[in-house]
Amino acid sequence: xxxxxxxxxxxxxxxxxxxxxxxxxxxxxxxxxxxxxxxxxxxxxxxxxxxxxxxxxxxxxxxxxxxxxxxxxxxxxxxxxxxxxxxxxxxxxxxxxxxxxxxxxxxxxxxxxxxxxxxxxxxxxxxxxxxxxxxxxxxxxxxxxxxxxxxxxxxxxxxxxxxxxxxxxxxxxxxxxxxxxxxxxxxxxxxxxxxxxxxxxxxxx
Numbered sequence: 001x002x003x004x005x006x007x008x009x010x011x012x013x014x015x016x017x018x019x020x021x022x023x024x025x026x027x028x029x030x031x032x033x034x035x036x037x038x039x040x041x042x043x044x045x046x047x048x049x050x051x052x053x054x055x056x057x058x059x060x061x062x063x064x065x066x067x068x069x070x071x072x073x074x075x076x077x078x079x080x081x082x083x084x085x086x087x088x089x090x091x092x093x094x095x096x097x098x099x100x101x102x103x104x105x106x107x108x109x110x111x112x113x114x115x116x117x118x119x120x121x122x123x124x125x126x127x128x129x130x131x132x133x134x135x136x137x138x139x140x141x142x143x144x145x146x147x148x149x150x151x152x153x154x155x156x157x158x159x160x161x162x163x164x165x166x167x168x169x170x171x172x173x174x175x176x177x178x179x180x181x182x183x184x185x186x187x188x189x190x191x192x193x194x195x196x197x198x199x200x201x202x203x204x205x
Contacts, residue, residue: 035071035121036133037164040202042066044172048080048194050107055186057085058107060194064172066116068203074116076141082107105186106148110178112156114141135162137174145180152182162198172198 048060062080069075084106116139124132137160144153158176165171174194180187 037167037170037200038071038203039200040068042068042074042162042198042200044196044198046172046174046194046196048082048192050082050190050192055087055104056106057087058082059085060107062194068118071121071203072118074118074137075113076116076139077111077113078141078143079109079111081109104149105184105188108146108148110143110145110154112141112143112154114139114143114156116160133164137161145178147187150182150184150187152180152184152187154178154180162200164200168199168201170198170200172196 042065044064044066046062046064048058048062050058050060060080060082062078064076064078066074066076116137118135118137120134120136122134122136124134126132137158139158139160140156141158142153142155144151156176156178158174160172160174163171163173172195176192176194177189178192179189
């Protein structure tokens, strides 16, 4: 009986270190895969919605070029032209209260350039069937806007997301907050939304 107890004790003592090694010492394998859609250059054609106060809204069409210094750091150049969507309130002020077009901040265009940080390249499953690749951008830029009454300098901070459905093409969604350095009460800081198509190329192709 004592011999059996001794054998069990010895076997248990030998097994414990092995179990600890199995749990704690074996390295965990974490596969890191290269992006399926690498890029050195990107060009996007997007439409934007740009409200300016209660008197008028704007729709814009423009383009953005990105140069990738590395997969995570890019430089952006953006330009937009805008058309006005006047509100009924503006029409009432002009026809009934003697206001003129020069009293309103009608946006005609803007240009900006700046830095974009790309911290995430992700893969996700759409409806449990389609694999979607995407990039996430956070950026800061500076430039100028052209209103009919003034052309103030501006800065912007923003977020953008690219969704790729082919090797060179995808969709871009962006949200930007614009601050205008103007004392004109009709030129207000704005949150803009844009959506369009993006095209990528380069990076060892």
